[in-house]
Amino acid sequence: MKTEIIDILQKYPAGAKENLIPILQDIQGNEGFLSKGSVIEVGNYLSMPTSKIFGVATFYNQFRFSPLGKFHIQVCRGTACHVLGSLTVLETIEKYVGVKAGSTSRDGIFSIEEVACMGACGLAPVISVNGNFHAKVNSESIKEILDSYRKQAEL
Amino acid sequence: MSTVKNQYKEFLINEVLRDYSGNSKDKQIHEKISVMKHEVISEPIIYVGAGTCGLGAGAGKTLEVVKSFLKDNNINARIIETGCIGLCAVEPIVDIQLPGYNRLSFQEVTADKVVPILNSMLLSNKIPDDSIILGQIEIPNAEKWNKIAYLNEHPFFAPQKRLVLKNVGIIDPVDINEYIARDGYKSYIKAINLYKPIDICDIIEKSGLRGRGGGGFPTGRKWKFANSEVNDQKYLICNADEGDPGAFMDRAVIEGDPHRLIEGMAIGAYAIGATKAYVYIRAEYPLAIERLEIAIKQAKEFGLIGKNIFGTGVNFEIKIKKGAGAFVCGEETALMNSIEGKRGMPRSRPPFPTTSGLFNKPTVINNVETFSNVSSIIYHGADWFSSTGTQNSKGTKVFALSGKIKLTGLVEIPMGTTIRQILFDIAGGIKNDKKFKAVQIGGPSGGCITEQNLDIQIDYESLIKVGAMMGSGGLVVMDEDNCMVDVAKFFMSFIQKESCGKCIPCREGTKRLLEILESITSKPKPGDNTEALDRFKGVMQIEKLCNVIKDTSLCGLGQTAPNPVLSTLKWFKDEYESHVFDRHCPAGVCQNLKVYKIDVEKCTGCTVCAKKCPVGAIIGTRKSPHFINEDKCIGCGACYEACNFEAIRIV
Numbered sequence: 001m002k003t004e005i006i007d008i009l010q011k012y013p014a015g016a017k018e019n020l021i022p023i024l025q026d027i028q029g030n031e032g033f034l035s036k037g038s039v040i041e042v043g044n045y046l047s048m049p050t051s052k053i054f055g056v057a058t059f060y061n062q063f064r065f066s067p068l069g070k071f072h073i074q075v076c077r078g079t080a081c082h083v084l085g086s087l088t089v090l091e092t093i094e095k096y097v098g099v100k101a102g103s104t105s106r107d108g109i110f111s112i113e114e115v116a117c118m119g120a121c122g123l124a125p126v127i128s129v130n131g132n133f134h135a136k137v138n139s140e141s142i143k144e145i146l147d148s149y150r151k152q153a154e155l
Numbered sequence: 156m157s158t159v160k161n162q163y164k165e166f167l168i169n170e171v172l173r174d175y176s177g178n179s180k181d182k183q184i185h186e187k188i189s190v191m192k193h194e195v196i197s198e199p200i201i202y203v204g205a206g207t208c209g210l211g212a213g214a215g216k217t218l219e220v221v222k223s224f225l226k227d228n229n230i231n232a233r234i235i236e237t238g239c240i241g242l243c244a245v246e247p248i249v250d251i252q253l254p255g256y257n258r259l260s261f262q263e264v265t266a267d268k269v270v271p272i273l274n275s276m277l278l279s280n281k282i283p284d285d286s287i288i289l290g291q292i293e294i295p296n297a298e299k300w301n302k303i304a305y306l307n308e309h310p311f312f313a314p315q316k317r318l319v320l321k322n323v324g325i326i327d328p329v330d331i332n333e334y335i336a337r338d339g340y341k342s343y344i345k346a347i348n349l350y351k352p353i354d355i356c357d358i359i360e361k362s363g364l365r366g367r368g369g370g371g372f373p374t375g376r377k378w379k380f381a382n383s384e385v386n387d388q389k390y391l392i393c394n395a396d397e398g399d400p401g402a403f404m405d406r407a408v409i410e411g412d413p414h415r416l417i418e419g420m421a422i423g424a425y426a427i428g429a430t431k432a433y434v435y436i437r438a439e440y441p442l443a444i445e446r447l448e449i450a451i452k453q454a455k456e457f458g459l460i461g462k463n464i465f466g467t468g469v470n471f472e473i474k475i476k477k478g479a480g481a482f483v484c485g486e487e488t489a490l491m492n493s494i495e496g497k498r499g500m501p502r503s504r505p506p507f508p509t510t511s512g513l514f515n516k517p518t519v520i521n522n523v524e525t526f527s528n529v530s531s532i533i534y535h536g537a538d539w540f541s542s543t544g545t546q547n548s549k550g551t552k553v554f555a556l557s558g559k560i561k562l563t564g565l566v567e568i569p570m571g572t573t574i575r576q577i578l579f580d581i582a583g584g585i586k587n588d589k590k591f592k593a594v595q596i597g598g599p600s601g602g603c604i605t606e607q608n609l610d611i612q613i614d615y616e617s618l619i620k621v622g623a624m625m626g627s628g629g630l631v632v633m634d635e636d637n638c639m640v641d642v643a644k645f646f647m648s649f650i651q652k653e654s655c656g657k658c659i660p661c662r663e664g665t666k667r668l669l670e671i672l673e674s675i676t677s678k679p680k681p682g683d684n685t686e687a688l689d690r691f692k693g694v695m696q697i698e699k700l701c702n703v704i705k706d707t708s709l710c711g712l713g714q715t716a717p718n719p720v721l722s723t724l725k726w727f728k729d730e731y732e733s734h735v736f737d738r739h740c741p742a743g744v745c746q747n748l749k750v751y752k753i754d755v756e757k758c759t760g761c762t763v764c765a766k767k768c769p770v771g772a773i774i775g776t777r778k779s780p781h782f783i784n785e786d787k788c789i790g791c792g793a794c795y796e797a798c799n800f801e802a803i804r805i806v
Contacts, residue, residue, distance in 0.1 A: 018514075020496035021479055025438065059498040059655070060479035062438055078400030079595065079631045080557035082645050116482060116649070117400035118439055120211045121557035121629070122243025122564050131441070133211035139796075 004030055005038050009045045017046055024057055033064040061116075069104045069111035071149045073097075074128045078117030085138065086125040090114065092139040093127070096146050109153045110146070161456075163191060167335045168457060173465070175341040175348070191336035193252065194294050199232040199277055202250035202258070204324060206239030206410045207442055208403075208564075212246035216266035221249075224273050232277065238411020240324025241565035242311055248289065248324075251276050257299045260289040260306055292325070311562055314581055316543065318551050319404075319527040320567045323411030328446050331453040334414040340459055342533035343421050347467045355426035356382050359529065362537035363549030368394060368485075368522035369600065369626050369711070371548070371615040374529075377519055380509035381427040384517040389429040392513065392520040393420055394490060395436035395443075398482040399598030400649065401629030404553040405523035407565050409436070409443040412527070413450035419526030421459065421471050422533060427519050430470045435490050438477040447475060482599075482653035486710045487520045488512075489655065500657045501710035522627070524553055544570035548614030552625070558595075558632035559586045568613075575609040578632065589634040593726065597626025599646045600715030602722030603639070622722045624715070638744035639727040640734050644672040646719040654712065661713030664704035668720060671697050675734045677747040681786055694735055698724065743805055749790040750806050755780040757802035764794035764803065 008026045012019040020042070027038050034057060043050045057063040075090045090112075094100055097110040104111035120126045123135035127142070134145050170184050179185075189195045201221055205214045218234070225232055240248060245262035249269070252258040253276065261272060268286065275283040282288065282300065290306030291299060306312055317323075326333045334340070346355055360375025381389060393416065397405040409416060416434075424432050436444055451473055454460045462470050476494050484490045484499040491513045493499035512518025528550060532540045541549045548570040554577060557563050561583035568577060574594060578584065585591050593603040602623035604611075611617045615625050633642065651665040671693035680686050701717035701724075708714045724731060733739050740748045753764075753773075758780040765773040765781060772788040775781030783794070795803045 018494065018496040021493065022477070025477055025479065056496070056498050060481050062478075062480035077649075079598065079629070079642075079645070080401050080563075082400075083558050083631060083633055083637050083642070115439065116398060116480070116653075117402075118207075119397065119403035119406040119437075120208045120243075121401055121403055121555060121631075122208050123211045123246070124557055124563075126211060133207070135208075135211040135213075 002038075005041050009041070014045055015047050017048060020046060020048070020053065020056060021060070024053075024063060028063060032068050033066055035065075066104065067108075070109050070153050071111075071129050073110060073112050073146075074115045074118070075101065075112065076116075076118045076120070076124070076126045076128075077114050078121060078124070080121035081117075081125040084124045088139050089125050089127065089137055089142055092142050093146070096143060109150060161332065163187070163332050164457065167332060171335055172340055172344050172457075175345040177338065177341065188336045189295070191332045193235075193333070194296070196233075196252065196254050199230075199254065200235055200250075200252045200258075201232055201273075202235045202237050202252070204239055204246060204248040204250075205236040206324075206407060207440070208239050208243040208407075209246045209248065210442070212243075213265050214247035217247045217249060217264055217269055220266045220269040221273065224270060228278070230277055235327045235330075237325065238323045238328050239407050239565070240411075241320060241407070241567075242289070242562060243564040244562045245287075245289065250292070252294070253277075253280060255297055257294050257297050258292040259300060259303070260292060262287050262289045310583070311564070311566070311581055314572070314576060315567050316551050316569045317567045318531055319408060319415070319524055319553055320411070320565065321531075322415065323407060323565075326412065328411050328413055329449045329453070331414060331450070331457060334412070335457075338534065339414055339530070340418050340454075340457075342530040343418050343425075343459065344465060346422050346533050347425055347464065347469045352382055352426045352428055353379070355422060355533070358537045359426070359532060362532045362540040363544070363547075364525065364528055364532060364540065365548065365615065366521060367524035367528070367552065367625075367627070369597070369624065371625060374521060374525055377509060377521070378423065378426050380507070381429075381517045381519045384510060386517050388431070388514075388516045389427055390513045390516055390518040391420060391424040391427060391429040391432040392487075392490065392494070392518060393432065393434045393526055394485065394487065394520055394522045395434055395440075396478045396485045396490060397437060397440075397523070397627060398485045398653075399600075399627045399629050401555065401557055401595070401598055401631045402627040403555050404565055404628060406440050406443050408523050408527050408553075409440070409447050413443075413447045414454065415527045415530060416447070416523055417450055417454055417460070417473065419529035420473065422529050423519065423521065423526060424471050425469055427517070429519070430472065432471065432473045433476050433494055433513070434473065435476045435478055435484070435494060438479060444475060444477065451475070481655070482649075483655045483710070483712050486712055489710065490520065491518065498655070500655045501712075503709060524628075545612060545614040547616055552613065552628055554628045554630050556582050556630050556632070558630075559589065559634040559637070560584070560632040561586055570614045571612045573610050573612055574604055574630075577613075577630070578609070582632075585632065585634050589636065592633045592635055592637060593639065595631040595633065595642065595719070596629070597624045597718075598629050599650050600624060600711070600718055601626045602718050603642075603726055605726045622718070622725055624718070636742055636744070638740050638742040639723040639730050640672065640676055640740070641742075641744045643720045643723045644669070644676060647672055647716075650712070650716045654716075658707075658709040658713060660704045660707040661709070661716060664700060664708075664713075665716055667693075668697070668700055668704070668717065671700070672720070675731070676740070676745040678738060678790075746790045746792070749792070750785060751783050751788060751790070751792070751795060752804050752806050753781050753783055754802045754804055757800050759800055759802070761799070763797050763799065767793045767797040769793060 101112045101114045249264040250260045291303045356378040364374045365371040481499045484493045488502040489499040508518045553567045608621045647669040656662045674690040760778040772784045
């Protein structure tokens with residue numbers, strides 16, 4: 001078992017099932033996604049069947065089961081962003097990266113995720129790349145933004 | 156807050172909080188307080204609006220430039236990162252307060268504009284000529300700036316009444332000293348010293364405060380239910396799972412004034428007899444979580460959270476639970492399941508949470524804005540609060556303005572204000588002076604308000620009367636370029652994705668409803684003979700299906716899910732009809748209904764469009780006009796974007 005997972009698990013009392021979600025959040029925060037191995041470890045620690053854990057994890061949008069790209073693009077698809085054209089923005093990004101939302105590009109540089117609302121509706125449409133917000137984007141400006149990240153990745 | 160040991164802690168605890176009446180005439184106390192309120196300062200203070208929206212607009216870079224400017228010029232000045240004052244449209248907002256002067260607020264201070272402003276303000280005490288000033292904020296006994304209007308006279312702020320947002324954007328959110336200096340936590344100390352728990356419930360009930368999260372249930376009554384339960388453990392939960400797309404007031408309150416929320420929760424917990432509280436907050440709000448964590452830590456240091464608070468024997472502890480991105484967890488019973496580590500699926504009621512909620516114990520759950528109202532009600536009294544508002548809806552409500560509006564942001568207005576006042580007086584009207592079409596209120600559970608209903612006075616009942624609902628207070632403005640069928644479809648696809656799947660009406664009904672809307676907004680498929688019939692059947696049944704979902708769903712999510720469809724059907728029947736009968740989208744939004752034509756006169760035959768077309772629907776030879784095969788065209792618009800001669804038109 002990886003030491004990081006042990007460290008995370010030991011922050012929580014063994015068998016306390018109500019801590020399942022925080023544990024999964026910590027693991028994902030650490031590894032970027034939930035691997036099969038780590039889910040099994042969590043199951044052993046909390047005395048829960050793995051199927052139950054997957055049942056909970058797949059219910060929530062936050063949890064992923066495959067690694068992210070170097071730059072993770074979150075595209076806000078909230079109402080305010082929608083009325084200001086976030087669908088076109090998303091389509092442009094998908095075209096640029098070459099994969100659909102919810103997956104990672106083959107070179108591993110970008111991954112795209114649709115999110116419900118990031119709470120920056122006053123600046124719609126908004127995207128966030130690795131947590132950095134880019135406000136009032138459109139299909140033109142988005143290309144420049146992504147170009148700059150691609151350059152960073154190639155350095 | 157500075158990392159040095161808090162020199163004011165003992166003073167604040169003993170002289171300010173224990174004397175919660177605030178009647179002390181001691182001059183020294185007042186002097187100290189005005190230092191903490193930044194009314195008397197020895198060095199300039201630069202406030203940078205660094206909420207999520209400010210940072211999105213570039214406040215992070217602004218902050219860096221400010222720091223390096225101070226360093227390069229050897230200037231001693233304090234930098235305070237505040238929350239968002241609410242005028243998101245002109246972020247980043249930077250305030251500068253020079254010793255002895257009123258605080259000046261500058262708008263749109265992007266990184267490139269910092270140096271000229273600081274140069275002239277800090278080095279020569281002068282207002283730079285070409286900067287845009289939002290206004291000045293009055294500081295007692297300070298000199299005012301000539302010819303500069305006051306911020307509270309700004310058209311965006313003048314009609315507002317800020318109770319919940321009072322400190323947001325003004326104070327340092329992670330400085331407990333300043334919060335206490337501004338009368339914070341006094342209500343809590345007063346409550347636990349002076350009142351019995353049931354008295355607090357009475358005061359809140361008398362004030363007329365109703366839940367700000369959507370339903371509008373009287374808060375005091377809810378607390379009374381929980382208060383009357385006898386159990387060894389009760390819980391209090393703050394619902395900060397602000398999932399409604401288009402609403403961000405809870406985020407702003409937590410980022411800008413987290414102590415107000417904590418104080419409200421502490422009072423609530425005392426009133427119902429709960430010793431443990433949870434804040435269930437969206438993981439998408441990292442900054443809010445961070446500031447709340449700091450605030451909780453500070454409150455612990457002051458003994459405001461913990462055991463035997465201020466020697467009264469009251470215990471209170473607070474835990475943060477991060478949501479994991481499920482909209483349905485905004486529903487109270489689903490939220491409780493999620494805290495328990497289960498799938499966030501709603502439970503059937505009764506039993507109600509006040510009887511059997513979290514871990515089957517009596518639980519009260521309220522949202523951020525509701526709790527943030529509590530401390531001022533205790534401080535000023537129930538009558539003071541109920542003097543604002545309408546007959547049945549008291550106090551104020553925070554609305555988040557977004558969409559096609561000139562000034563986007565947060566406004567807090569007294570109940571009873573009209574929507575027209577919000578949109579046109581406060582927010583300056585529609586962007587680019589387009590024609591107003593509708594405003595969507597209440598997110599995926601709400602409805603539309605059209606021109607003819609703009610003059611209704613906002614309260615819980617009047618909004619329901621016109622087929623909308625208060626919801627959490629997101630106002631998304633739409634103009635003539637928006638298609639209402641598309642908006643309905645957008646909400647339905649959102650709900651369909653977020654439906655937890657527990658009950659059939661919601662799981663299957665929303666799926667069918669979405670299918671009907673999709674068939675309305677798409678072209679006939681060649682060779683599919685049953686499509687037209689299915690589509691027709693869908694149109695016939697759409698309203699009935701909505702009502703079935705409404706009547707039979709288990710929780711609030713399903714019961715309100717058809718509202719956007721019903722409301723747009725009611726007010727924009729003509730738009731539905733032109734989609735249904737003419738397969739035409741009047742606003743030109745629905746992609747599948749767009750028909751692209753090439754203008755023979757303008758086309759030069761450059762073949763760019765034909766190369767771009769993903770389905771090979773464009774035919775023609777080089778240097779002669781091209782044509783679009785409509786049967787093949789999927790309406791993606793790639794040719795429209797690619798054409799350099801404006802030869803492609805949408806008809």
